[in-house]
Amino acid sequence: MTTSPVRLGGLELAPMDRLELVDDPEFPGISIVGLGMVGAVARRHGRVSVELVPTFRGCTALRFIEADIRRAFEPSDDVRVTWSDEPWSTDRVRPSTRARLAEEYGVIIREPDGSLLCPVCGSTSAVRDTSDSGPTRCRSVAWCDDCRNVIEVLR
Ligand SMILES: [Zn+2]
Structure with missing residues (x-):
């Protein structure tokens, strides 16, 4: 299971824009941002901190998502991914993502x-x-x- 082989060499993209390119492994084409899985993201002194809200604790896709996030950034970026204790709920899903989940999946x-x-x-x-x-x-x-x-x- 691999998704989002995204490497945007040299492109200056805001961290959130890069995360938009990371798909949920279970729903190719549907970003983790649209699913409401990104709790916080910040770039400070060369370090990118990404806090994720997992849709389901212990979901086997989590480590794939983490790897895909690293791939969405530059190899030189120091990316730290942490998992939030905040409970994910379907309220976090964007309306446009909701519509695509229904239509495409x-x-x-x-x-x-x-x-x-x-x-x-x-x-x-x-x-x-x-x-x-x-x-x-x-x-x-x-x-x-x-x-x-x-x-x-x-x-
Ligand atoms: Zn029906």
């Missing part, structure tokens, strides 16, 4: 009222949870009674 996030919007047919009332266990610990599985599709729910 069929993965949805529970609406504030607890309902689930089917990414296939748009039904708001026919989606029901079927299983707490999904393909990864960050996702559960739901079912749409209207279009009869399996839907993944990011949690």
Whole structure:
């Protein structure tokens, strides 16, 4: 599992812009910034400090993400990645990222009222949870009674 082979030789990019280029290994094309995984980033005296909010503690993708972050910076940059204790929640996901997750991956996030919007047919009332266990610990599985599709729910 490797993602984001980003090396932008010599380009002067703000740290946050570089992090925009780092994808979540589970969702190629979806940046960790859009998923709300970046808690803080700072460049001081040649050192780049990145604090990440992991979507799920113990997620096996974390070490890949850390490696991808280092690759997004220059080899000469002193990049320090730390993991925050702050709990990640789906509220941290950008609206535009939310839309892309639904469109490109069929993965949805529970609406504030607890309902689930089917990414296939748009039904708001026919989606029901079927299983707490999904393909990864960050996702559960739901079912749409209207279009009869399996839907993944990011949690
Ligand atoms: Zn549906």
